[in-house]
Amino acid sequence: MNKETIESDWDLVIEGKSSLLDLKMKDVWRYRDLLWMFVKRDFVSFYKQTILGPLWFFIQPIFTTLVFTFVFGNLAGISTDGLPQQLFYLSGITSWNYFADCLTKTSTVFKDNANIFGKVYFPRLIMPLSIVTSNLVRFGVQMILFLAMMGYYYIQGANFHVTNAILLFPVLVLLMAMLGLGVGLIITALTTKYRDLSFLITFGVQLLMYGTTVIYPLSAAPAKYKFLIELNPMTGIIEAFRYAFLGKGEFTAWSLGYSTIVTLVIMFFGILIFNKTERSFVDTI
Amino acid sequence: MTTAIKVENLSKAYQLGQIGTGTVSRDLERWWMTKIRGKEDPFLKIGQTNDRTVKGTSDIVWSLKDINFEIEQGTAVGIIGRNGAGKSTLLKLLSRVTAPTTGNIKLKGRAASLLEVGTGFHPELTGKENIYLNGAILGMRRKEIQRKFDEIVDFSGVERYIDTPVKRYSSGMYVRLAFAVAAHLESEILIVDEVLAVGDAEFQKKCLGKMGEVSKGEGRTVLFVSHNLAAVKTLCTHGIILENGTKGFDGDSQTAIGKYLASSLLEDEEGRIPDDFYRPYKQAICKLRSFNMMNLEGIKTNCFMLHEIMNFEIVIDSEENIDGVTIAVIINAFDGEPVVYLESLYQIDNLKLNKGLNKIVCSTSNNLLAGIYSITLNVFNKQNGVTYDYIDRAFELTTLNTSAIHQHYRWTSNQGLVYGEAKWEIK
Numbered sequence: 111m112n113k114e115t116i117e118s119d120w121d122l123v124i125e126g127k128s129s130l131l132d133l134k135m136k137d138v139w140r141y142r143d144l145l146w147m148f149v150k151r152d153f154v155s156f157y158k159q160t161i162l163g164p165l166w167f168f169i170q171p172i173f174t175t176l177v178f179t180f181v182f183g184n185l186a187g188i189s190t191d192g193l194p195q196q197l198f199y200l201s202g203i204t205s206w207n208y209f210a211d212c213l214t215k216t217s218t219v220f221k222d223n224a225n226i227f228g229k230v231y232f233p234r235l236i237m238p239l240s241i242v243t244s245n246l247v248r249f250g251v252q253m254i255l256f257l258a259m260m261g262y263y264y265i266q267g268a269n270f271h272v273t274n275a276i277l278l279f280p281v282l283v284l285l286m287a288m289l290g291l292g293v294g295l296i297i298t299a300l301t302t303k304y305r306d307l308s309f310l311i312t313f314g315v316q317l318l319m320y321g322t323t324v325i326y327p328l329s330a331a332p333a334k335y336k337f338l339i340e341l342n343p344m345t346g347i348i349e350a351f352r353y354a355f356l357g358k359g360e361f362t363a364w365s366l367g368y369s370t371i372v373t374l375v376i377m378f379f380g381i382l383i384f385n386k387t388e389r390s391f392v393d394t395i
Numbered sequence: 396m397t398t399a400i401k402v403e404n405l406s407k408a409y410q411l412g413q414i415g416t417g418t419v420s421r422d423l424e425r426w427w428m429t430k431i432r433g434k435e436d437p438f439l440k441i442g443q444t445n446d447r448t449v450k451g452t453s454d455i456v457w458s459l460k461d462i463n464f465e466i467e468q469g470t471a472v473g474i475i476g477r478n479g480a481g482k483s484t485l486l487k488l489l490s491r492v493t494a495p496t497t498g499n500i501k502l503k504g505r506a507a508s509l510l511e512v513g514t515g516f517h518p519e520l521t522g523k524e525n526i527y528l529n530g531a532i533l534g535m536r537r538k539e540i541q542r543k544f545d546e547i548v549d550f551s552g553v554e555r556y557i558d559t560p561v562k563r564y565s566s567g568m569y570v571r572l573a574f575a576v577a578a579h580l581e582s583e584i585l586i587v588d589e590v591l592a593v594g595d596a597e598f599q600k601k602c603l604g605k606m607g608e609v610s611k612g613e614g615r616t617v618l619f620v621s622h623n624l625a626a627v628k629t630l631c632t633h634g635i636i637l638e639n640g641t642k643g644f645d646g647d648s649q650t651a652i653g654k655y656l657a658s659s660l661l662e663d664e665e666g667r668i669p670d671d672f673y674r675p676y677k678q679a680i681c682k683l684r685s686f687n688m689m690n691l692e693g694i695k696t697n698c699f700m701l702h703e704i705m706n707f708e709i710v711i712d713s714e715e716n717i718d719g720v721t722i723a724v725i726i727n728a729f730d731g732e733p734v735v736y737l738e739s740l741y742q743i744d745n746l747k748l749n750k751g752l753n754k755i756v757c758s759t760s761n762n763l764l765a766g767i768y769s770i771t772l773n774v775f776n777k778q779n780g781v782t783y784d785y786i787d788r789a790f791e792l793t794t795l796n797t798s799a800i801h802q803h804y805r806w807t808s809n810q811g812l813v814y815g816e817a818k819w820e821i822k
Contacts, residue, residue, distance in 0.1 A: 120401075124491060124500040144531040151528055155519040158560075229514045230532055231491035389494035392487070393409060 137233040148240035167251040175199045182325045191327040191358040194268045202324035204256050205351045208249040210315050212290025215241045217297040217311050234388040242287045275354035285347050289373045295380030299387035303394050328360045343372040399468040399616040405498035407459045407484050458484040460640045471617040473627035475655050476637035482620045489586050504583025513573030518562035529576045543579045551575035586618045624793045676782040683784045684712040698793040699761045707757040713748040719778040720746045725771040734812050762814045765796040
């Protein structure tokens with residue numbers, strides 16, 4: 111009995127095997143200051159020694175929108191659900207970019223930070239969380255662009271309207287972040303041993319975009335493939351996003367509910383596999 | 396006294412060679428054996444002890460095997476061992492960078508580890524921003540850093556540049572700032588790698604002093620891993636020797652150092668000087684073949700106590716009989732500055748080398764205060780001005796103070812390098 115009281119006295123026990131279901135959220139919370147430091151670092155270092163600074167956040171979506179309008183809107187003539195083409199594409203690009211950035215940047219987190227992870231311990235999850243948070247800043251700036259475009263088209267008298275679903279906006283952002291993070295965590299954990307996946311990810315994300323309703327509305331999808339597109343959890347999120355801001359899109363509680371469940375499951379497994387890998391990835395990277 | 400660190404049956408296995416092709420099939424085999432059939436991991440069973448000089452048959456190596464020790468709160472423990480003995484692995488496990496294969500480590504109190512100073516420093520950020528970032532990486536809370544900020548800046552001595560991006564810092568300033576953050580960690584357990592081997596002399600002394608303060612003054616437990624025996628001796632009360640991944644001696648630091656030196660000698664080869672050393676003057680006619688340092692008993696060592704007799708045994712391979720040769724042994728301080736110059740010409744007018752191998756022994760008493768020194772060898776001919784062979788700072792010499800000196804000031808480092816004999820009288 112005496113021995114037991116002594117055993118419980120230890121503040122930290124480092125063991126070879128850890129409980130699989132331990133998400134270590136307490137540890138992450140304790141290091142929350144570090145998360146903000148990383149976000150600040152990313153932000154500050156992004157600006158330094160650039161002339162245009164935050165303008166770069168605008169340039170990419172603007173040019174992508176222009177190209178999409180030309181190729182898919184004008185050449186291919188794909189329907190945009192009666193919405194102004196630029197507005198339609200920009201809404202898709204803005205939300206897709208956030209998801210894609212979260213995914214691609216977290217998918218290399220072990221490889222990119224091998225040096226710092228090899229020297230000091232902190233909950234590794236802090237790093238991907240900081241990436242998702244840093245990207246939120248970029249997403250915010252792009253949202254301003256989107257809102258400005260909405261304002262412009264509203265004055266022009268374009269046919270769209272904001273719906274009550276806009277109240278779901280924070281949830282949608284959270285879902286995009288969590289989905290990107292979850293998939294990214296799984297990939298980064300696997301790439302510590304098998305590098306092959308890192309080749310897949312760059313064009314995989316690009317291809318996946320065409321499997322999501324970024325450049326076409328779900329209503330325009332051929333019935334044969336509609337099922338596949340709906341299977342993609344990002345579809346439900348983007349459709350809801352479009353419906354919230356522009357009043358068009360096949361937004362149903364079912365599709366969003368499906369996306370939410372898939373996201374939560376992926377996120378949960380992502381954290382599990384990530385935590386399992388972080389313990390000794392230094393040996394294999 | 397309570398136990399601050401308890402290590403039980405700690406082992407760590409590493410896979411040698413390439414990780415890549417074949418990994419999937421092997422992983423599947425492991426998974427099949429351990430998870431499905433509930434057997435022992437087949438790849439761990441065939442592992443061998445970590446001796447890099449012996450070619451093993453398995454590609455799994457135990458970097459650490461069944462290590463057990465306990466460290467009491469408030470002690471400073473030095474972990475010594477040769478390269479590859481498992482020191483760094485132990486450090487990594489203790490600092491949670493990687494997880495043990497089996498066994499466990501129990502810690503009481505907050506532990507902070509310094510495997511490197513300035514981890515995570517971002518060149519674009521200012522000194523101030525980096526203090527906050529680095530502090531947070533090391534586990535400090537923001538408030539804690541705020542409270543200590545002035546102290547850290549003061550310790551680093553870079554106040555003027557604190558709002559300048561660190562990429563504009565000199566490497567010395569960079570290290571100072573980095574160490575200053577680390578030195579102000581408020582943890583009960585501090586795990587330190589050889590991070591002190593950086594920075595200028597003045598700053599090194601300051602750091603050694605700070606480290607001493609840490610364990611002695613504040614009752615903290617310090618784990619110090621080092622090759623620098625002099626530093627281990629001044630800083631640590633306790634020593635643990637690691638040998639090929641297993642624990643050797645565990646006891647007071649003085650005995651540990653002694654045992655370590657004795658054990659390292661057995662493995663030492665004949666002291667042959669490899670041909671690929673940088674030897675700008677090497678002439679075929681006459682070259683240095685081996686160099687060994689021995690104590691009075693004739694035991695090879697590179698560590699001497701103050702006043703101990705040091706015998707330098709130099710073997711020279713000569714193609715022919717040569718007259719008028721001079722041999723010089725130069726002992727340099729850690730910064731490369733020569734401190735002691737021993738030249739054969741002082742004692743022997745005309746040193747003659749015969750064709751073949753010549754063994755020359757230079758004997759002297761050690762008057763150097765504790766520290767790490769390096770030795771330069773020079774063989775030349777004063778008669779015709781030819782340099783036959785010259786090896787610059789190729790051998791390391793560690794000197795330790797006798798316990799009578801600095802006993803009461805164990806945390807302060809030396810002032811000066813050479814012991815001076817003096818008589819003190821009150822008149």
